[in-house]
Amino acid sequence: MSSDPTISRRRFLESLAAVGVVVACGPTAAPAPSASSSASAPVATAKPVSIEWWRRNYTPGSQNAETITSDAAVKGWKERNPNFTITIQGGPFGPETDQKFDIAILQQKAGPDVFHTTGGDVLKYAAAGQLSEPPLTDAERRDFNPSALQATTYKGKVVAYPLWIVPWFEYINVDLFKEAGVTPPKDGNWTYDEFLAAAKKLTFKRANGKQAYGFAHANDEFAFMLIDGGRPYDKDVKTWTFNSAEAVSGLEKWVALAQAKVMPPDFLTLNPNDSQARFLSGDIAILQRPSAMINVLNADKNWEFGKNWDIANFPKAKGDQTAWGGVGFIAVREQQDADKKAAAHQFAKYLTGPDIGPDLKKQTPPVEYWLAPAGRTSAAGIYGDYHPAKAKVAKMGAFTYVLPNVSTWSEIDQKYMRPARDAALEGKKTPKQALDEVTPAAQRLLDEANR
Amino acid sequence: MTAALRRHGWSYLFVLPTFSLFVVFTLLPVAQGLVLSLQDARVTGGSFIGLANFGTLADDPVFRQALGNTVLYATVVVAAQVTLALIVASLIQPLGTKSRVFYRALFYLPLVNSAILVAIVWRWIFNPNPFGLANATLGVFGVGPFLWIGSSDQALLAVILSAVLTIPGGGVVLYSAAMGSLPRELYEAADLEGAGPFAKWRHITVPLLRPTTLYLVVVYTILAFQVFERVYIMTNGGGPNNATITIVQLIYSTAFQFGRYGLASAMAVVLFLMAMVVAVVQFRSLRTDVEY
Numbered sequence: 001m002s003s004d005p006t007i008s009r010r011r012f013l014e015s016l017a018a019v020g021v022v023v024a025c026g027p028t029a030a031p032a033p034s035a036s037s038s039a040s041a042p043v044a045t046a047k048p049v050s051i052e053w054w055r056r057n058y059t060p061g062s063q064n065a066e067t068i069t070s071d072a073a074v075k076g077w078k079e080r081n082p083n084f085t086i087t088i089q090g091g092p093f094g095p096e097t098d099q100k101f102d103i104a105i106l107q108q109k110a111g112p113d114v115f116h117t118t119g120g121d122v123l124k125y126a127a128a129g130q131l132s133e134p135p136l137t138d139a140e141r142r143d144f145n146p147s148a149l150q151a152t153t154y155k156g157k158v159v160a161y162p163l164w165i166v167p168w169f170e171y172i173n174v175d176l177f178k179e180a181g182v183t184p185p186k187d188g189n190w191t192y193d194e195f196l197a198a199a200k201k202l203t204f205k206r207a208n209g210k211q212a213y214g215f216a217h218a219n220d221e222f223a224f225m226l227i228d229g230g231r232p233y234d235k236d237v238k239t240w241t242f243n244s245a246e247a248v249s250g251l252e253k254w255v256a257l258a259q260a261k262v263m264p265p266d267f268l269t270l271n272p273n274d275s276q277a278r279f280l281s282g283d284i285a286i287l288q289r290p291s292a293m294i295n296v297l298n299a300d301k302n303w304e305f306g307k308n309w310d311i312a313n314f315p316k317a318k319g320d321q322t323a324w325g326g327v328g329f330i331a332v333r334e335q336q337d338a339d340k341k342a343a344a345h346q347f348a349k350y351l352t353g354p355d356i357g358p359d360l361k362k363q364t365p366p367v368e369y370w371l372a373p374a375g376r377t378s379a380a381g382i383y384g385d386y387h388p389a390k391a392k393v394a395k396m397g398a399f400t401y402v403l404p405n406v407s408t409w410s411e412i413d414q415k416y417m418r419p420a421r422d423a424a425l426e427g428k429k430t431p432k433q434a435l436d437e438v439t440p441a442a443q444r445l446l447d448e449a450n451r
Numbered sequence: 452m453t454a455a456l457r458r459h460g461w462s463y464l465f466v467l468p469t470f471s472l473f474v475v476f477t478l479l480p481v482a483q484g485l486v487l488s489l490q491d492a493r494v495t496g497g498s499f500i501g502l503a504n505f506g507t508l509a510d511d512p513v514f515r516q517a518l519g520n521t522v523l524y525a526t527v528v529v530a531a532q533v534t535l536a537l538i539v540a541s542l543i544q545p546l547g548t549k550s551r552v553f554y555r556a557l558f559y560l561p562l563v564n565s566a567i568l569v570a571i572v573w574r575w576i577f578n579p580n581p582f583g584l585a586n587a588t589l590g591v592f593g594v595g596p597f598l599w600i601g602s603s604d605q606a607l608l609a610v611i612l613s614a615v616l617t618i619p620g621g622g623v624v625l626y627s628a629a630m631g632s633l634p635r636e637l638y639e640a641a642d643l644e645g646a647g648p649f650a651k652w653r654h655i656t657v658p659l660l661r662p663t664t665l666y667l668v669v670v671y672t673i674l675a676f677q678v679f680e681r682v683y684i685m686t687n688g689g690g691p692n693n694a695t696i697t698i699v700q701l702i703y704s705t706a707f708q709f710g711r712y713g714l715a716s717a718m719a720v721v722l723f724l725m726a727m728v729v730a731v732v733q734f735r736s737l738r739t740d741v742e743y
Contacts, residue, residue, distance in 0.1 A: 095707035095708060098707075099494070099707065102494040102710075103494065106494050106495045107494065107495065107496075124710075128495060211580075211581065219687075264579075264580060265579035265580055265596075265598055265601050266578060266579045266580060266600070266601040267601070268601055268602075268603075268690075268691040269600050269601055269606075269686055269687050269690065269691065271687055408709070410708050410709060411708075411709040411711075414689075414704060414708065414709075415513055415704070415709075416513075419513075419689075419692045419693045422603060422691040422692040422693075423603075423692050426602070426603055426691060426692065428603070428692070
């Protein structure tokens, strides 16, 4: 029996409504977390079982990466487990879909059996008792990247499966380096001073009047504040520490880039798409973006890896080598149906484990499942096999700083940290003044997240 | 039951469908918003906290900045748009019928454009780089370049300019239609008195257009208070250092990004009260008993 994993937007909404009706007519109490969940989960299910997988940006029939890899993942899983039927439901990236997840999982206590999630969602759903604890063996725990595992830990318990770590690093326009007579960093390693010196030389006006800039970022992360060892929180994620001397020093290094005018004048409002477009048009020599941009460059025949572009690590200063990064997770929703829950855990392990990469690579045509380096060692190797650029990125997980999950981070970030950073970068406040001013609000929101 | 009600009561059946839709999709959400503003509402539910959300807003510097930006934006944009609409309508009024219709259509047509597309174009116009249209144009005259949306000092100015420089087609059409219905005998009398074109415009046209002006001022003020897409697209939803953040932008992020539905509803209530108070003041100051 073959299943059709595609589902239209209408069916997605209909099923949400149906779930709401069923829940409204059924028992009102939330299913209590089963004490036996860990024990029952990994048991192979012989009888047919049908589960729902909710995947953001899954659009039936489209060619986006999420759709292609999700369809291929279901196909790969069904070849191993013919008794399973997996239905994928999608929704665009953004608040609209986030809200649908929240309403289904938090209000209706229904919805997906297994789903992709990120950041604060993990804590939010875990705090509501809606996540089923992954039944991990000790060997599996050791296999996961520790920082990724920590990012999915709630009150001492791992509540979801780390899927991948998405590092931010430097994309280098090799042609522009040659034009400016600058040597790219050897093996992709450079200090902050070398980076700054290169960015200055790479900022120049061509004979035709076209301006080139040494460096740009898409204004969506705080990598420079890690460079001297600064971190947003203490080890226990109880105290806000992004106004420490190390964080201030990191912001000063960021401000130095603005003062040296090595960034384009719209650097404070540069969004990801624009920043990539500017890099592709040859205006930017060094662009800080996550691993997903590798596929953008590979899709453009004018950009040949090693010849026109390359990859370098984030510059190193007083602290250890770091990169800013995010983590994707696969979570299993807590529910009373033991068969479904067990099946969902098995599928979640497959989605995050070492088998799926080779399975999808064998398909016709081959599918690159890992859109970023895997969150566990045993699954990480294949990402590097896809492309030489990805081989370089695959090693970055070891030093990528994954922001610990704090449910109020988006408010801290958007409402307080970004304006503070902007004020420092514009020279309206000193880095210390800017970071000190937001500390009370950030600490208050951190306390709220920890309650 | 009065005789009138007995005789015409059945006609309310015809109003019922529209009234039901109004209640379900307008009145109830507004009432729900009011209730939420008194709760610590999250997606998981909420508890009654009285006026605490309003206290939080009073202490929140970001909300105060959004409030100030919204008021400044509305004041400048409404004044400019109403004035511009009046001037443009006055300029096309003396033309022949065909020309008048042509220009009305010309000024109104851009309104059918998606607000998002318009905002994207303005983002390019006020791009801080030399290739931004504003900088490129001013550069021809040796002026600039300016940072526009890339600077916390100029970003709000750029957003306001983008609204001011967009000719308000709806206002032009309304003024133009109203001017067409002004009584001719007043202008004939003024001609006999030797009044020039500007004097007639100043002392006859403008005063008689007060009902239209009142309508436009109230509608444009409410629209200006609700500015969102322009800020969201042009300045990534708040601009450098929150320079362009407005109340609706903050409502959006507070509700859908921070998950604080109660607090966002309290902001919406503040916005509602602001619009209501301003509308009442405008009605009182601009209303007229003149009929023609």
